[in-house]
Amino acid sequence: MSLKNVSLQQFTFRTGVVAAAMVAVWSGFTGTAGANPTDPVAQFTSTLTRVPGSNCAAILNAETVAQPQSGTFGVRVKITQTGQSCGAYYLTVHWKNVGTGLTSGQSQKVEGTSVVGLPDNVITGMGMGPGAGKVEAWIDTYSEVYPQNADLEHIAGRATFTLG
Incomplete structure (x- = not known):
């Protein structure tokens, strides 16, 4: 192996390491990229619902969960259910950014004590990004019936928190 080949291999290796580091920084793999670790966990009041x-x-019972992107939040739901032959229903986390007036939310199907398809019953997604500021959030329930969804009798759980 000649000196030229060794130098070329070292240059190629170093270039690859630098390129990988730059890609990691640009794509956010090196940290939480905008997450605000000072966002406190907020507890919702209990939502009581017929099923x-x-x-x-x-x-x-629900609480907020910090997310890797600033101005977003997740909600972890713990469900206690009673009754016989209970059917599925939906819960919706609604929110309003008090400063901007922006409102939205996200619905998820619940079967028994599980939010369908979500690990650890943590709701995240496109509907959970109110942006930075004071946020009011509440949880409603409904049943999917033809021809129109019907609200279930419930007392909504509520929380107010600030996102950075």
């Missing part, structure tokens, strides 16, 4: 089925009801 489709025979004498079915549920208590939904």
